[in-house]
Amino acid sequence: MISRSLGPELGAPIGLLFAFANAIACALHTVGFSETMVDDVNDVRIIGAITVVILLCITFAGMAWEAKAQILFFIAIMLSLINYFVGTVIPPSVDKQAVGFFGYRGEYTSS
Structure with a gap:
């Protein structure tokens, strides 16, 4: 679409940068997802590899299946x-209050 609007001289570099940016974004989002799931470095690598394989399978399944998967991902994000x-x-537990999580408070405290 970009190459048809701006011509192949500008469309090709913009398209390549867009594809590269999407590849980097996918990698960074996968690492972020994996780090929120587990704490250990090796477990992050395992979860990341499994996530990339699942995303690859969704990609190979085609655009119709990818559009259906988007609905499931949207539901997961909303949940x-x-x-x-x-x-x-x-309200936070005593253990969480010990490390600084206090939740919402109605009273005003001045320092």
């Missing part, structure tokens, strides 16, 4: 957002 907001109103 994680709901989980975050519910977690913010649950």
